[in-house]
Amino acid sequence: MRMSTKAQYAVRAMVNLDLHSGGQPVALKDISRREDISQTYLEQLFVKMRRGKIVRSVRGPGGGYVLARPAREIRIDEIIDSVEESLVPVSCMDQKHGCQCDDQCVTHNVWQGLGEKIRQFLASITLADLTDEAREKLEMKS
Amino acid sequence: MRMSTKAQYAVRAMVNLDLHSGGQPVALKDISRREDISQTYLEQLFVKMRRGKIVRSVRGPGGGYVLARPAREIRIDEIIDSVEESLVPVSCMDQKHGCQCDDQCVTHNVWQGLGEKIRQFLASITLADLTDEAREKLEMKS
């Protein structure tokens, strides 16, 4: 039961983006350096997050990425969804129809309930919550 | 974020064991047939669950496995722990000391909180809850 580094990187990168953007685009090169994540790998993640409508890209010199919406309106579960990490703990429940388990499958309810708890928790936190927290920690240091 | 089939099999096997044992040992061969899980794979899982003190083994003819404690006292998180599936979502938090993240690591709190939610949910369900539910479903059918 591990959250993939892909999802972990995506959340870290989004916090870093929000923290260092002043409305201006932030280049992946800078996020890469600050978070020590390979730039080419970040590119993969940001393409997906752009398709997920949580960031917008600005091409050319001085370009980079910008949040597509205010940080207060971006939830953590959206970030993880956009990089295609499933939050449902068992594969048979990926489709919307629900799984084909017959009535004997009592463990089904356990995984379904667990999935709902996970979703609920990650949807209760916004990107702004994390950047605020990061700012406080940076101030404590100085 | 997937629960491994190992953990899923372990829970299913335990429900099946509890459901079909009348205080008598249940052979893996029978669980294997009823749940359609390879017997040799089940052997691996039950060795670990025996070491985890949630089942006891009875060798020889008529032998098999028995619950080590009443089903009401066996929680689902214990079953998953015993087959060595981590419930902590990120690897840096496996040790008890906590991870070496410095203060900048704001995402740490997210994963820690998530891990606690997962643990809390799976600890709130006992094996007896599941077997009761399974019994009800079987009665509905007949």
Next chain:
DNA sequence: AACTTAATTGACAGTTTTACTCAGGTATGT
């Protein structure tokens, strides 16, 4: 004692997923 059942153990192997890299290409500002 011989035989059968069933747990026990350790080694090993195929497949899938993860976590990347690499080689290009495209858009845009100076």
Next chain:
DNA sequence: ACATACCTGAGTAAAACTGTCAATTAAGTT
């Protein structure tokens, strides 16, 4: 033109997952 920075798809090494196989030990039955 030229530099910057996003964009795309293919490829790949390592790890994890999901098992199998062979051989052994223990205990009951005949």
